Amino acid sequence: MAEITLDGISKVFPDGFEAVKDMNLDIEDGEFMILVGPSGCGKSTALRMIAGLEDISKGELKIGDEVVNDRAPKDRDIAMVFQNYALYPHMTVRENMGFALKLAGADKEEINSKVEEAARTLDLEQHLDRRPANLSGGQRQRVAMGRAIVRDPRAFLMDEPLSNLDAKLRVQMRTEVARLQTKLETTTVYVTHDQTEAMTLGDRVAVMRAGVLQQVDTPAALYERPKNLFVAGFIGSPAMNFMPGELSGGKVKLPIGEADVGEGIGRGHDGQVVAGLRPESFEDAELIGDLAQERGIVFEAEIDLIESLGSDLFAYFHVESPGVQSDQLADVIADRLEETGVPEQREGQEQLVARLEPASKVKRRDTAKLWADTAKLHLFDPESGENLASRVE
Numbered sequence: 001m002a003e004i005t006l007d008g009i010s011k012v013f014p015d016g017f018e019a020v021k022d023m024n025l026d027i028e029d030g031e032f033m034i035l036v037g038p039s040g041c042g043k044s045t046a047l048r049m050i051a052g053l054e055d056i057s058k059g060e061l062k063i064g065d066e067v068v069n070d071r072a073p074k075d076r077d078i079a080m081v082f083q084n085y086a087l088y089p090h091m092t093v094r095e096n097m098g099f100a101l102k103l104a105g106a107d108k109e110e111i112n113s114k115v116e117e118a119a120r121t122l123d124l125e126q127h128l129d130r131r132p133a134n135l136s137g138g139q140r141q142r143v144a145m146g147r148a149i150v151r152d153p154r155a156f157l158m159d160e161p162l163s164n165l166d167a168k169l170r171v172q173m174r175t176e177v178a179r180l181q182t183k184l185e186t187t188t189v190y191v192t193h194d195q196t197e198a199m200t201l202g203d204r205v206a207v208m209r210a211g212v213l214q215q216v217d218t219p220a221a222l223y224e225r226p227k228n229l230f231v232a233g234f235i236g237s238p239a240m241n242f243m244p245g246e247l248s249g250g251k252v253k254l255p256i257g258e259a260d261v262g263e264g265i266g267r268g269h270d271g272q273v274v275a276g277l278r279p280e281s282f283e284d285a286e287l288i289g290d291l292a293q294e295r296g297i298v299f300e301a302e303i304d305l306i307e308s309l310g311s312d313l314f315a316y317f318h319v320e321s322p323g324v325q326s327d328q329l330a331d332v333i334a335d336r337l338e339e340t341g342v343p344e345q346r347e348g349q350e351q352l353v354a355r356l357e358p359a360s361k362v363k364r365r366d367t368a369k370l371w372a373d374t375a376k377l378h379l380f381d382p383e384s385g386e387n388l389a390s391r392v393e
Contacts, residue, residue, distance in 0.1 A: 022059070094129060101114065199219040242329060247271060275379055302368075304317055
């Protein structure tokens with residue numbers, strides 16, 4: 001195992017495009033680090049520089065105590081797991097898993113011992129003599145991981161390894177990847193576009209945007225204390241709701257009402273802000289009782305759509321608002337539109353979503369009384385995107 005250090009790492013392609021910009025990141029020995037962000041943010045390029053598959057334009061890369069900028073991939077003692085498995089179709093599972101050891105000149109007994117040990121770990125023992133074409137997608141991905149494991153490298157590098165699997169299998173494989181990393185305690189850098197994967201797998205998560213590292217923290221800290229608008233909008237599903245606000249004298253006026261803000265938040269920033277509330281910070285006011293009057297805002301909203309998922313009820317509604325203008329949020333919206341689409345916005349209205357208790361009787365086209373827990377409100381500078389709470393921490 002080994003610590004991995006990126007010190008001022010940049011990547012500039014021959015056409016002048018800077019894919020990664022002055023990236024500083026310390027990955028601890030045995031840590032599971034996730035690189036996440038929208039398509040084109042530079043996360044895969046950063047991983048490929050660690051692997052030695054891309055030259056480093058500027059900065060210093062260390063694996064352990066050694067600077068490896070000029071070392072070939074085979075001399076860095078790392079193992080990669082790719083999105084497309086990269087298995088040899090004419091070889092059996094046993095041969096695929098042991099191929100790198102064979103090239104390295106290991107003897108047959110050692111190869112068999114390591115392959116069989118990895119096969120036991122990955123529940124592949126009964127498939128060792130089968131070829132990739134006769135395996136499911138999940139089994140092929142486990143073979144690709146087994147090929148990395150047998151090398152006993154200092155670090156695993158995984159580039160969107162689950163993206164080719166269907167949704168149900170992705171959930172299953174996420175659990176297996178997490179279990180495997182915990183068991184092996186090998187330093188792992190894992191690239192994904194899926195923020196759900198990032199939040200459920202990583203010890204820490206590094207969020208990237210346009211080649212720049214935005215925030216590195218635990219999943220819980222990213223969710224509860226996003227550093228800026230981009231992180232707030234990218235992390236969380238459904239995404240955080242945003243509204244324009246007017247901050248003055250410790251109070252903020254929102255399209256849903258007026259609320260007190262935390263002590264010191266927004267100090268010296270009276271004026272326009274962007275307010276953020278996560279869907280779970282809303283509730284059906286009928287289910288809240290006296291708490292609705294003690295804190296928060298009760299407001300009326302016309303319900304546009306109800307999604308019932310059994311354990312959760314998502315209510316989509318709109319508020320009269322000119323909308324939020326921000327380059328950081330534009331990047332998030334464009335990414336989500338590319339992935340899944342977004343509800344159509346009406347002129348002069350902002351679409352919001354509330355995560356309600358399934359006991360709620362709210363129906364589509366109802367004018368419902370909703371409650372917003374303003375103790376969970378985030379306020380951001382509309383120009384810089386900075387979370388105003390971070391100024392007083």
